[in-house]
Amino acid sequence: MRILIACDMEGITGVTRWEHCEPDHAEYTRFRKLMTADVNAVIEGALDAGADEIFVADGHHSGQNLLIEELDERAVYNAGTSSPWSMMNGIDGQIDAVLFVGYHAKAGSAGAILAHTWSNDVFDLRINGQSHGEFGLNTLIAGYFSVPAIFVSGDQMIAQEATAFVPGIETAVVKQANGYFSGSCLPPEQTQRLLTESARTAVRNFSQSSAPKPVKSTGPVDIAVEFTHPHMAETAARMPGAERRSGRSVGITCQDLPQAFLAFRTLCNLGK
Ligand SMILES: [Zn+2]
Structure with a gap:
């Protein structure tokens, strides 16, 4: 094991x-x-x-x-x-x-x-619409x-x-x-x-097989990052494929979870 x-x-x-x-x-x-x-x-x-x-x-x-x-x-x-x-x-x-x-x-x-998510620049992270830390x-x-x-x-x-x-x-x-x-x-x-x-x-x-099962997400994965300030969303939105969804948030739909994770990290790097 x-x-x-x-x-x-x-x-x-x-x-x-x-x-x-x-x-x-x-x-x-x-x-x-x-x-x-x-x-x-x-x-x-x-x-x-x-x-x-x-x-x-x-x-x-x-x-x-x-x-x-x-x-x-x-x-x-x-x-x-x-x-x-x-x-x-x-x-x-x-x-x-x-x-x-x-x-x-x-x-x-x-x-x-x-309490925070990844960095203190992130107000909220949504994965397929659901807020996650x-x-x-x-x-x-x-x-x-x-x-x-x-x-x-x-x-x-x-x-x-x-x-x-x-x-x-x-x-x-x-x-x-x-x-x-x-x-x-x-x-x-x-x-x-x-x-x-x-x-x-x-x-x-x-x-003994009585623990929780894996939580799998299948299909495309949408990532939305709401930043604490609009200027962060402004620079993060320069990532190809990403879209500005509100004053403080940027989102992108990816083909799978690994791509979505890379997109999340890149958005955070660009936005800080
Ligand atoms: Zn830590």
Whole structure:
């Protein structure tokens, strides 16, 4: 059984502020250590439940956050940018299931810690008309390869968002968000136990065929990015094939999910 652990930083144990996740800030040193500990706890649970191979995709910032010298030696670390699948670095048809660690709610979510989608320039992302955050987008990428998303950790708001899109997904809530910059955070010793137990349950359920199924999108995929400011939409709309759909939004219909994902990344790059 081959498992991909896709991790981000905003939903890691104790994270409540951007400074915790910014490499040029002194606080970052503490939180990348906690991020590594959260991931190790999930690796432990996945291996307990029968996983044979573990790949860890580092999806925050430039993908260099985990401390490889402290990472569980039984995992392979997929680090750095730019990789074809970005936050899902390593996804392919050989992976059996994906576990999301340290995820956060989508842009605009009320009462969710550091809620955003991809960057703070994105007001909303719509895929075939449905609003998604990074969890939804990356779950669809996994689904393209017929791989299910079976676990997510973060605050209670990403747990709700994930459950709404993937009913039955195993969730580990490491902090209760009280606002954008505040939460009631469980200490690492507690969250590590929780993460190991939940990951074990998720992988065990998967191996017993009782985990969620892959979320597949078939046919053309329409991507619409609503930016926070019209000037971003103005420059993003220069992408061939894209159209300005409103003052702040640009959209494009692509032949499949990989093309739509490339279009999304390109629109974000052009629009910033
Ligand atoms: Zn992040």
